[in-house]
Amino acid sequence: MAGEGADASLHLEMQGTGQHMARILSCGSPTKDSLAGNRDGAPVKSDAHILIVDDDKGIRDLLQEFFQKRGLHTSVAADGTEMETILRRSHVDLIVLDVMLPGKSGLELCRDLRAQYSTPIIMLTAVTETTDRVVGLEMGADDYVPKPFDPRELLARIRAVLRRNGAAEPKRATTKQLYRFAGWTMDCSRRRLTAPDDVRVELTMAEFNLLQTFVKSAGRVLTRDQLIELSGGDSDYSFDRSIDILVSRLRRKMEDDPKTPKLILTVRSGGYQFLPETTSE
Template sequence: MEAAPHILVIDDDHEIRDLLARFLERGGLRVTVARDGREARRLWAQGHYHLVVLDLMLPGEGGLELARWLREQANVPIVMLTAMGDETDRIIGLEMGADDYLAKPFNPRELLARIRAVLRRSGEGEAEGAPARRTFQFNGWRLETARRRLLDPEGAEVALTGGEYDLLLALLERPHRVLTRDMLLDLLRGRQAGPFDRAIDVAISRLRRKLDDDGRNAQVIKTVRGGGYVLTCDVERR
């Protein structure tokens, strides 16, 4: 039997830690909890984790600093917990490569759904009957879905977060088609964008940098004023 995905929950509120541990374990996940950055670093060294749930409002070492450290250790998916309306920290976290976020207070069922979605995007526990593996070639680049990796025109691998991979795949599956922010958010997370939600803009900016696609003179992913984004190059599927 395949082992359950191992989740590291980092939150200074013991009631939230206990609630999430019980709820996520009932949802079929293995959970380890940490109350601050120091404990999280110690537990990180002792185990292998498939995803991190990280509260940004931690005592001592802040959540953003800890997220930066986690990104240096591994390409582990991160779901951030933020204070309601704390848009600045949320945007910074997304720019650092967090895969999703949820504002407090939140419904544990929604967090579990977000975790499962991110795990699917990162390749953990894919369901039977998933689409056949494909390779996309575009503008000299190559995305291999079987190994979930992006290769540059020289053949070197470029690391992608789970969210970046999923966004690029959504664009490659719909070349020359304008996709609004709402459409992209719905494709990636199954929810609609809020009026101040810049998650897609941040992800597009990160993806452009990795594709060497200058935002002001983008040739691969272009911005459509008042519309959204469009992948402008031809895509070959194999």
């Protein structure tokens, strides 16, 4: 249906048990601004490649058309097998991954992806399934969007994640980019973390952003709310355990003994404190 407004107005409604029903409520004609991303958030590079993994063909087709009209190259997959085929043959900048999939679930696929890739992942979860969101974050997801959702919200989340992950148009660096602490090297321009034994440690986008916040605020006690805001609050990690989960993931990757941390200290009734002395270049 054509509308008179300048912006497209789409909405997804998911109903039923075990499957999702997608319905276009209204759709206006996109303008040049909306195609360029000016109305949906800051533009990302034109060749950004998004992979949507959902078993509902209606949702896949609708989102693919919606995103491609707004300048994002978009591929779709119905399950983990199709997802792996696409990942083997082409570079993907971000994966939108539904929790409920045939065969391996989205949570299982998220875990498998994190063992091989650092590609950002946005999970699609049912509104009431807080457990799915917590487990998804623990397995390495970077963000989540609850169902039912508006495609414009998902697009805004995608753009935000791509900007933070370095897939946006580059900006001139105005701050320090290289940090050293306790034998570790953190290269913010390349988004790389190197261990004292010179081995690169893979971090998700959310893990890297949180560690960068700690490093830049070394010695300070930061509350969870401060960490969410400083690490990029638009990721919507707003439920109670999100920062705790990310800290736990960093400790598993960086501490000799995660149960007795020497890098990131828990401050009772305060938050967290990054202990090592840090230098920057």
